[in-house]
Amino acid sequence: MRVIATAGHVDHGKSTLIRLLTGMEPDRWAEERRRGLTIDLGFAWTTLPGGPIAFVDVPGHERFTTNMLAGVGPVPAAMLVVAADEGWMPQSAEHLAALDGLGVRHGLLVVTRADLADPGPALAEARGHLAATSLHGVRAVAVSGRTGEGLDGLRAALDEVARALPEPDPAADVRLWVDRSFTVRGAGTVVTGTLGAGTVSVGDELELGGRRVPVRGLQSLGEPVERVGGVARVAVNLRGVERDQVGRGDALLTPGAWPAVRELDVRLSAPEVPARLVLHVGSAAVPAHVRPLGAGTARLVLARPLPLRAGDRGLLRDPGLHRIAAGVLVLDVRPPALDRRGAARLRGLDLTGDVAASHLRHRGLVTVRELRALGFDDAGVPVGEWRADPDHWAGLVRRAPEVVAAWRAEQPLAAGVPAEVLARRLDVPAELVAAVVDQAGLRLVDGRVPTAAALPAPVERAVAAVEADLARSPFAAPDANRLAGLGLGPRELAAAVRVGRLVRVADGVVLAPDAPRRAAAVLADLPAPFTAGQAKAALGTTRRVALPLLELLDSLGLTRRLPDDTRVVR
Structure with missing residues (x-):
């Protein structure tokens, strides 16, 4: 399906065209039909050779501009209607300014009431206005709603526009701007909107105002469906939502995929704008404070959060002057604070370059998922599911050995720097420590x-004393008093074992590293099999040392324990 907004000053002419094209009445209210004036959004659809096409008929009168902007905001193409007998009107200009500000490039210029006046002058005038906008060069068609002249050409032109629209991504995150909500007896609350991309299915859960709501049912083009993908007009029956809990300007979202944005940096299509305006995005209209940053950029502070990403387009409108102040291109929805003198000017310069790279510079590390949620393409140094600013990443790699050295100085007896300590001191997520360590050559x-295999000087002297004792009696492990006198507690002994100076036989029992091999050589001279007592006597040691030493020899495969608790040397 393709969706086209129908804009222009001539309300009666627009509605007539849609009725002739679709056989449907787009004006939903009796007052609209009585006055021949579109007040609110109207909807209709038909099928062309290229497939179904839906129309969003927007009001033309300036009193209903907010309604008009809610209709054109989410729609990718527009049919701009000008009357041959009236020509270009002020509201035609405002509608064109809105479409241009939104960057709408696909569309059609239709001169209607061709039976009442020569369409040539109106067509030429309109082309002149379109020439400097995003709709320059669009195809033009002249028609008469009364006689039907030109309608076949209009259908063909609409089909051509629809076929030229880019294909949406069916796997994209859903953001359905609500343009209408109502209650259906027996079904509950129903909302409608233009689904720009993504897919919605019955049974899905979508996010609305920070909570998850189930999709109870779907309709598209007036028919129930189980699944619908963008671009499409869609009606969504929501379970557990009261009518007064949702309205125009709200959005149904893929859960967790869209940031709620109160501050954002944007590029403006006008060099100067007032400080207080209304931001129109999708079907939403939110008061905004504008802070210029320079070079056609600004910081917007919104009265309420909106689900936005970089790349979104919107409009700033001055409701007092009834004019579009500027088109808006969203650049960054997680901008840095402007808390230093000159920060606004520097930020403006930042925004003239690669904004994704600028965002990474300020953040250092961002997940791929968050980059996508913010609307940025892949950027920076890939590190698993993260992306890093190149300078920040280089700094982490450079600092890692420094952190290790500092830890070694603070904790000379520690087995090494725990990964969680490294993560905390480098201020990186724990899952990235391995990558930093690898890049740093650690x-x-x-x-x-x-850490380095060295002992603090006091520990070194104490271990040397133990080594001297063991050189005289290899299997006479120093007792607790001797160890305590030398200042060798559990941490000091563990450090000595870790650097290869001693071998642990049991808690508080240490020998020289070659003691297992030497013990096996002594035991090999005993008649096999031998008992623990015979081994103790042959080794010239105590039961405290002999029993755990024999278990160590078993574990090393130097001896084998038999069922009767005797042993043999392997």
């Missing part, structure tokens, strides 16, 4: 970055 072993 190693991550059992959740730690090993």
